[in-house]
Amino acid sequence: MDNKNDQSSTLLVHGGQLNEVAQRYQIPLEQWLDLSTGISPISYPIPTIPAIIWQQLPQPNQAMLTAAKKYYGTENISVTSGSQAVIARLPALYLNHINQPSKCLEVWLPEVGYKEHERAWHDAGFTIKHYQHLPTRAVLSPNAIVVVINPNNPTGELQQQQTLTTLLTTLESLSGWLIVDEAFMDVITPSQSLIHLTLNKHLFVLRSIGKFFGLAGIRIGFVSAHPAWINKLQKLSSPWEVNGPAQFITEQALKDKVWQLAQQQQLIALSIKLEALLVKTFLHHHDKSAVPNITITGCGLFKTLVHPQATELYQKFCYQGLYVRLCDEKNALRFGIPDQEKYQILASLLAEHSHS
Numbered sequence: 001m002d003n004k005n006d007q008s009s010t011l012l013v014h015g016g017q018l019n020e021v022a023q024r025y026q027i028p029l030e031q032w033l034d035l036s037t038g039i040s041p042i043s044y045p046i047p048t049i050p051a052i053i054w055q056q057l058p059q060p061n062q063a064m065l066t067a068a069k070k071y072y073g074t075e076n077i078s079v080t081s082g083s084q085a086v087i088a089r090l091p092a093l094y095l096n097h098i099n100q101p102s103k104c105l106e107v108w109l110p111e112v113g114y115k116e117h118e119r120a121w122h123d124a125g126f127t128i129k130h131y132q133h134l135p136t137r138a139v140l141s142p143n144a145i146v147v148v149i150n151p152n153n154p155t156g157e158l159q160q161q162q163t164l165t166t167l168l169t170t171l172e173s174l175s176g177w178l179i180v181d182e183a184f185m186d187v188i189t190p191s192q193s194l195i196h197l198t199l200n201k202h203l204f205v206l207r208s209i210g211k212f213f214g215l216a217g218i219r220i221g222f223v224s225a226h227p228a229w230i231n232k233l234q235k236l237s238s239p240w241e242v243n244g245p246a247q248f249i250t251e252q253a254l255k256d257k258v259w260q261l262a263q264q265q266q267l268i269a270l271s272i273k274l275e276a277l278l279v280k281t282f283l284h285h286h287d288k289s290a291v292p293n294i295t296i297t298g299c300g301l302f303k304t305l306v307h308p309q310a311t312e313l314y315q316k317f318c319y320q321g322l323y324v325r326l327c328d329e330k331n332a333l334r335f336g337i338p339d340q341e342k343y344q345i346l347a348s349l350l351a352e353h354s355h356s
């Protein structure tokens with residue numbers, strides 16, 4: 001069993017815990033530049049929410065669901081309290097409905113990637129296998145489960161639709177599952193989503209409202225899968241899981257095509273600007289020759305700097321009041337996208353790190 005990183009019951013760090021970091025470095029909260037998450041710096045404006053929605057127990061919001069079906073282009077979709085809630089539930093769904101002991105079952109996970117997937121499957125007793133490149137038929141056992149984060153967080157690696165469709169066919173023939181976490185897919189053009197294929201019983205697609213819409217606090221996500229799985233997942237959830245105000249805001253956000261297009265364009269422009277700043281700061285000597293062993297990857301919602309001195313840089317940044325995400329492997333720093341104002345602060349903080 002390949003189990004180098006034991007994720008069981010550890011509290012995973014994902015960025016965003018600014019209170020704790022501010023305390024550790026003894027810098028007041030308001031003096032920090034927080035770029036530790038992959039959440040958009042521009043968020044969907046919160047509409048006025050009717051009082052009744054705050055007062056009532058949450059009910060399934062059909063208008064919101066219709067908007068989600070249109071936005072995601074599928075009928076097979078269900079709302080959840082963040083895609084995280086589905087990640088935590090998929091092992092139980094598998095164990096309740098597939099007649100196989102978990103120990104014999106392999107779950108293939110990206111070696112680098114959002115570690116909550118690994119924690120969920122590991123804690124449920126499944127055998128964890130890591131891949132650097134997508135596993136091929138030659139290495140997959142019957143009933144294998146493959147998790148793909150597309151685009152990957154934090155590497156930004158993007159799998160093409162065609163590649164994943166082929167993997168899905170392989171897993172179908174092995175009676176396995178393909179789980180595609182598309183939390184960051186909204187910024188990818190043209191989209192490489194597999195969500196239109198979820199009538200296939202071997203596919204699950206996860207989507208998040210938190211990242212692209214900049215609304216991580218309202219805890220809404222979606223799962224798309226065959227209706228039989230959607231029904232079973234709903235039975236695993238508890239009543240009133242997704243609150244009414246969150247559903248109301250999401251309905252407006254999913255319908256607002258004009259805002260979505262502007263958001264796409266702004267995030268792409270801001271992420272290109274961030275990448276150029278990171279290239280200028282870390283990737284080239286002043287004589288323009290390339291610096292070895294340093295790469296910059298990512299997508300429209302974050303940029304990741306792979307750097308041999310990532311840990312040292314992280315410390316230095318923290319002493320400056322700049323909070324980025326030190327990746328789990330300690331070999332990279334993920335920068336969230338700064339808006340115009342934060343970009344200026346970042347540029348001046350990074351000025352002293354430029355190569356001479």
Ligand SMILES: Cc1ncc(COP(=O)(O)O)c(C=O)c1O
Binds near residue numbers: 084114153184221
């Ligand atoms: C790849 C990935 N998937 C899923 C999630 C969970 O997001 P949410 O529960 O806000 O939808 C995250 C959060 O950072 C993530 O990075």
